[in-house]
């Protein structure tokens with residue numbers, strides 16, 4: 001079974017792309033078959049901080065019939081396959097997302113995980129990517145503005161019919177005044193399934209275009225990403241028969 005998971009945040013800069021590349025690399029290191037689709041519409045060809053530059057064939061080119069999908073696939077040294085999506089909004093709006101994933105999966109036969117990096121913000125692009133994912137992993141920081149946007153993203157994800165597997169708190173610092181895990185869980189009405197510390201090695205690795213799980217595998221940030229990957233690889237989430245969970249926090253905030 002292929003798990004198609006959108007990595008979403010709401011607020012920019014919280015570490016969504018950092019989480020996508022490190023989670024993907026850590027899952028690949030666990031022997032999982034991983035495809036990352038870079039759907040960051042604002043910067044279609046950045047290659048997820050992976051050192052992929054220049055004009056690259058994108059999934060968009062493939063869907064327009066101008067390129068072969070084989071040219072849009074880049075094998076990263078971790079073993080994961082990266083597809084720069086460069087998806088034009090009109091594709092995400094008009095194309096059945098299943099067609100996109102069918103195109104991708106046809107080529108490979110299968111994958112364990114397809115991770116979709118979601119554009120920042122709460123705009124149409126983010127909504128479209130959430131629609132395309134079956135599961136959503138929320139990345140946030142332990143601060144009220146980021147949590148407020150995360151909550152709005154959770155709402156968007158539920159509206160799109162996706163299953164929200166949980167939240168990852170990134171850039172966590174030990175500080176007596178910091179929000180505790182339990183407080184964040186209560187606010188989002190979601191389990192926190194990963195806590196990634198604020199770690200300068202994580203930042204330096206992104207700058208070096210080499211995920212921290214490969215560059216400094218024993219650093220606190222890398223260890224935390226590897227724990228998150230094990231957690232996600234080991235746990236099979238299924239949508240409950242009675243439907244998606246009612247989000248109490250959303251009820252309080254939005255009166256839905």
Ligand SMILES: Nc1ncnc2c1ncn2[C@@H]1O[C@H](COP(=O)(O)OP(=O)(O)OP(=O)(O)O)[C@@H](O)[C@H]1O
Pocket residue numbers: 009011012013014015016017018019119120121170171172196197198199200202203204206207221
């Ligand atoms: N755990 C961490 N510790 C220290 N720095 C981090 C950590 N996670 C991410 N960063 C740094 O924070 C910055 C923003 O990260 P990133 O680009 O992943 O955010 P983003 O949510 O994808 O942003 P956007 O949506 O705007 O593209 C980067 O400079 C990155 O190196």
